[in-house]
Amino acid sequence: MLYPQRNKTREIIELDGIWNFKLDDGQENRLYENPLTDTMMMPVPASYNDIYDDPKIHHHIGGAWYERSVYLPESWSDKRIVLRFGAVTHHAKVWINGQLALEHSGGYTPFEADVSNFLDKDYNNRITVWVDNRLDFTSVPMGKMFQVTEDIKWLKYYFDFYNYAGINRPVVMYCTDQLFIEDVNITTEVEKNNGYVDYVIDTKASDVRLLVKDMEGKLVAKGSGLKGRLSIENVKLWQPLNAYLYTCVVEVYHEEQLIDAYEESFGVRSVEVLNDQFLINGKPFYFKGFGKHEDSDIVGRGYNEALNIRDFSLLKWIGANSFRTSHYPYAEEILKMADREGIVVIGESPAVGLNMNLFQTKDETFDYINLKPIKYPSVWEVAECQDNHIKVMEEMIKRDKNHPSIVMWCVANEPASDDKGAYEYFKPIVNFTRSLDPSRPITIVEYNGALPMTSEVTKLVDVVCLNRYYGWYLATGKLDLAEILLSKELDGWYQMHKKPIIITEYGVDTLHGNTDTIAKLWTEEFQEAYLNLYHKVFDSKKFLIGEHVWNFADFATAEGITRVDGNKKGIFTRNRKPKKAAYLLKDRWHKIDSFYYK
Incomplete structure (x- = not known):
């Protein structure tokens, strides 16, 4: 679209x-x-x-x-x-x-x-x-x-x-016009100093002409017809934190009169998963950044242009090069900013929480009206959303396919991947996603309970993405034990599946301004100690290719006894004030280059 x-x-x-x-x-x-x-x-x-x-x-x-x-x-x-x-x-x-x-x-x-x-x-x-x-x-x-x-x-x-x-x-x-351009599909390849642009134009018109211009407005390629391949000599690549965008001008004529036009920006870059590495333009890339949310005071999830520009400024200030659109496709305007700023994006569908056992409460497991317990079956026995899941993958990819910033599709976040039926549920969705866009890798983010030998969906994906909270939800406060558990589990995932791993969530709830001489739970000192522990483990694993802290900023949640005025795992407060850990990450990430770190 x-x-x-x-x-x-x-x-x-x-x-x-x-x-x-x-x-x-x-x-x-x-x-x-x-x-x-x-x-x-x-x-x-x-x-x-x-x-x-x-x-x-x-x-x-x-x-x-x-x-x-x-x-x-x-x-x-x-x-x-x-x-x-x-x-x-x-x-x-x-x-x-x-x-x-x-x-x-x-x-x-x-x-x-x-x-x-x-x-x-x-x-x-x-x-x-x-x-x-x-x-x-x-x-x-x-x-x-x-x-x-x-x-x-x-x-x-x-x-x-x-x-x-x-x-x-x-x-x-x-x-x-009544005769119009319905869609523009662009994919790119890189070979030595040349870039190749494959295009498909959806229109009922027969006279279609294309011009490709560089950022200075210079014509670098031209073509005609509903589909074809264009070549750009001495191409300038779209690189993380160093974006270069071309513009494809599509024009439709009728009897030599221009009746419709559309300009689509794009970047020339390649993406590939090879062995233990995630390659962008043939170079091994290391993900540094966050899971985020579209969330702010007053307007909630409403599009906020000033806030989004502020967030991109903070991403660059802290040394991040990427984020995941947790847990839904973000506004198109945000992706345009990522294209322009060279921020790498994992595009995620809104299939979040397909694991009812994760957040079950006593209110759900006991019928207080009829005074009897409720026993839930596996999520895959009751979930009826597969058709809609396929629909949202199609809508997301059709909308976002031309954004060079998006390098991978995430089909779901924290599903019950270890429950019987998960493979049967996800296989057609993953296959459909690949058929729509074979140019990008695919992942499914594993929840804290899935293990290397129990997950049914790892075989379907290209990159293993894990949300892990040892030291917070598990082994609470025991960072020495958390280090052992995290290291052991990461080794287990790699040994069993031989795929690169990104930690897509790790973090602890932290109250801004709550400090102590001892790193206690909820203090800013504990958040720093927790991050240092995880980074120590990350740096020892060659197959680990990225770290996304949960979360960029504090955000609103449903009320609950474990959520005091929302989720406080942010490195920034909800109004974007830095916690102490922001400076820890800033120091670390500016020392880690985006390429060849592992």
Whole structure:
């Protein structure tokens, strides 16, 4: 799916700003038939949960309504008009002037539709959006509704971050000619000093022309047709922390008249997993960075351009070269920043927490209404989300395929990979992912309970990614024991599977400003001691090719007795103030080169 673009053939109306908003009362009222009444103001993009000081909004489960109006310019009268949402969490229905125009499930990928037939091109047009934050065993991620009484309901979600909801990413309306460019697919290869660009253009037009320009605007290649290969002599490679981007200008003509155009930036680089190494442009790369979240005060998971630029500044300050989009595809604009800044990205799907046993509570294992215990089967016996899992992989890859910053796809985070049925669940998803994009490696992040001999999914992936918390959740506070357990387990994974390993999560909850003369739990000194221990083990393992600390910054979670105002494992606070450990990492990572470290 192409990112919206304003150029000489395409125009955009940005629909961000203040929308009318109200919560759904659960009565299935047909509120889209008439303008909403009794509304409040709500910013878009933003999560609605923390805008107002109202627990009914913060804890709301179910639907909510957004509405605004838009006038169309007269120049659009004969155009194809598309309404596009960057992301709505988790389900959306959209009406235009009271008519259902589009709907979508999945809270982290864009959706759009040609809405020309729903619009009144002479008058104001009313756009009404119904969003629903509920999850079930068919959704990705999964959740479960508990309806205790008619008035008391509770949504259990199987992931450890807050279930922010709303229109979280930008909304636009754009126009094209009726004969238009539907998609641009670019893959690259490197051979000596030459770069090769393979392209496929999706369009019903027959006269398609391409120009490739360098960053100075100089023409370096040109071609024509729906698909082909272009060669760039003396190519400049896209490198980690040293990005170089080319622009592919695609133009569609009809009777020698330009009717549509699109410019897609791309980088020329190669990616390969070979033996114990992850190669970028033929050189062994070492991942330094974080798991992150789209999370900040007030706007929640809403797209925040200033904050994102601040985060990239901190990534470079601390010496990071990469991050994982834990635990869902991030906004397209973030990936564009990564392309430009040379930050390497592991693109992850929203299939997080496919392991109900991880976060089971007494509320789930005992039926307090009927006073009897509840026994859950394996997650793979009850999960009904495989079809939607495949769907989100397709949507993510189609959206992000041309980003040079993305070097690997992560199919899931912390699934029950050691439960019977995991292989049967993941094999078709991994195969489908490879068929869509054979150019990038694939991984599945293992949870803390999976072992080298019990995981059923390791054979499917190219790189072993592990989340490990020895010294925190296991062997709590006992760092000498944690060192032995971590080292022994890493050796076991490599000896059994002979694949390179990235530690995609390691960290401890740390209260900013909580210090002591002894490295006690929750102190900044313990966070430093914990990181030093892990780094000592990492440096002794040649097959370990990366370290991603959990987490970049403190973030919001559901309330719980182990979560005091959210997850505090951040190296930075939620408002991006550094903890002591930030300086430890800064010193370490600036001394470790991105290439040839191991």
